[in-house]
Amino acid sequence: MENETTPLEKVNNWIKNSVMLKLATITILVLLLLIPTSMITSIISEREFLNNAAVSEVSGKWADSQLVNGPILTIPLVYEYLKDDKIVESVKYWHVLPKSLDINGTVDPEKLRRGIYEIVVYRSALAVNGSFVLDKMPDENNLKTIRWxxxxxxxxxxxxxxxxxxxxxxxxxxxxxxxxxxxxxxIAYAGFTVAVPDLTDAFGKDLAFGFDLKLQGSQNLSFTPLGSNTNIKLTSAWPSPSFNGNFIPDDRQVTEAGFSANWKVLQLNRNFPQSWIGSGEAEKLQNSAFGVDLILPLDDYQKSMRSAKYAIMTIVLTFLIFFLVEILNGRKIHPFQYTLVGLALSLFYILLISISEHTNFNLAYAVSTCAIVGMISLYSMSVFKMPKLSMLLVATLIGIYGFLFVTLQLADYALLMGSIGLTIILAITMYFTRNINWYKLNIATE
Structure with a gap:
């Protein structure tokens, strides 16, 4: 009778040995660890905001992104109207766009630093040439005179x-x-004006123009396709361009040594006429702009944010290894030990973002991985008390972080890689747990 187990002891033994209770506990821990993970993503967002603020500050002192919009030939028109039995004069502007517009330029990028942050700026040299042809008269209703x-x-x-x-x-x-x-x-909020010689005898003639423009800016250089036939050619030593806007290059080459791009835009490709009166086409001109961004390829903050989105996967897979060791090898692991491992996994992302701000992302990733994998593997040796199981955990963690690193590098295929990888991981887990009888399973006692 002395060896009879009391109800309290039965409850205590059930708490210690119940697989379902341990699974519930682990699930609750995983959910609780989402709190520091969300805090980490907030920190990454804050650091990215500070980086963007540094970019704005440097751009404000150097020069912001540039839009070249012109040249536009403008001729004043004087109209007469009868209003309240009085003749009223009204001056309107007749805007004429170039028949041809050719821009050849080079863009020399530079990297400036504001504290620990890096900003891309550039100096460009643009040769602008083309011609105007006045071959169509404006609306002559009530037209008094043209101020050529x-x-x-x-x-x-x-x-x-x-x-x-x-x-x-x-x-x-x-x-x-x-x-x-x-x-x-x-139409052109900022710029400069050139008074041209009298155009009285210029109707139907070819009016050639040309000028050189040395222009510095930050991150982006864009153009408005004003010519009836617009040809733009840019070359640069920047290896990571992003072509944007309403038109993409007809021909482009991007190598590690830089890029070259050619655009050809016809009058029929754009949604505004070759000449008009007033400001009715201003919005259409703005919407037709195109150009190139000099971007930092998939910057460190984007990579860190994307890696943090996989935190739940890393925590769950690591806990799965600990849980399988616990039920298959009879090693009891306390929830506090799970918590320490989970916090160590969360610390990886803080290390990653903080180190990557002072060096390149790949090196920061390697240092963070070595630090966290080393810390967890050394800790597991005292928990598992079996070197083989600790080596299995190390191999699993290296596989997880290696898979995550490859996924981060393949920006265009990240979703595909992620879905394939998770499918393989689930298949492996199903394979190694296929013979476990979960109904009869209890955690073995030491």
């Missing part, structure tokens, strides 16, 4: 701080000086 002698060119530059040298515009082999500011701010 007051015509002017507008070259829109989105950030005038980026202009490095004086600009001389050649107009039919004549050098013309430029004036700061845009007179047609509804």
């Amino acid at each position: 002698g007051q015509a002017f060119l507008t070259i829109g530059i989105s950030d005038l701080r980026g202009i490095e040298d004086d600009v001389i515009v050649k107009w039919n082999n004549r050098d013309l000086k430029v004036e700061p500011g845009s007179r047609i701010s509804d």
Whole structure:
């Protein structure tokens, strides 16, 4: 009778040996570990925000992204209207776009640092050439006169701080000086203006223009396809361009040594006419812009954020190894020990983001992996008390982090790699647990 187990002892033994209770406990721990994981993603977002703030600060001092919008030939028109028995004059602007527009340029990238953050800026040298042809008269209803002698060119530059040298515009082999500011701010908010010679006798003639523009900016360089036939060619030593906007290059080459790209845009490719009166086409011009971003390829914050999204997978798989060791080899593992391992796994992402801010991402990933795998494997030796099981855990962790690293590198195939990898992991787990009788299974006592 002395050896009879009391109800309290039975409950205590059930708590110690119940597989379902241990599974429930592990599940609760996994869910609780999502709290520090979400805090880690918040930290990564905060660091990315600080990086973006540094980019904005440096760009504000250097020059922001640049949009070249022009040249546009503008001719004042005087209309007369009868209003309340009085003749009223109204001046409107007749905007004419180039017949041809050719831009050849080189973009020389530079990397600037603001504290620990890196920002991409550039210096560009653009040779702009083309011609205008006045072969279509404006609306002549109520038209009093055309002020041919007051015509002017507008070259829109989105950030005038980026202009490095004086600009001389050649107009039919004549050098013309430029004036700061845009007179047609509804179409080109910022830029410079060039007064052209009297166009009274220019109707139907080819009016050639050309100028060189040295322009610095940050991250992006874009153009508006104003020519009836627009041809743009850019070359750069930057190996990671991103072509964006309304048109992509007709021909491009991207290598580790840099890129070259050619755009050809016809009048029929865009949704605005060759000439118009007023500002009705301004929005369409803005929406037609295209160009290139000089990006840092899949920057460290994006990679860190994507890796943190796999935290739940890493924690679950590591806990699975501990759980299988516990039920198949009779090694009791306390929930507190699971918690320590889970926190160590979460610490990986803090190490990754903090180290990657001072060195390249791949090295940071290797250092963080070695630190966390080494810490958990050494801890498991005292928990498992079997070197073979600890080596199995090390191999599993290396496999998990190796799989995650490959997935991060393959940005375009990340979802495919992730789904295939998870399928394989689930299949392996099903294979090694296929003979376990979960109804009769209790955790063995030591």
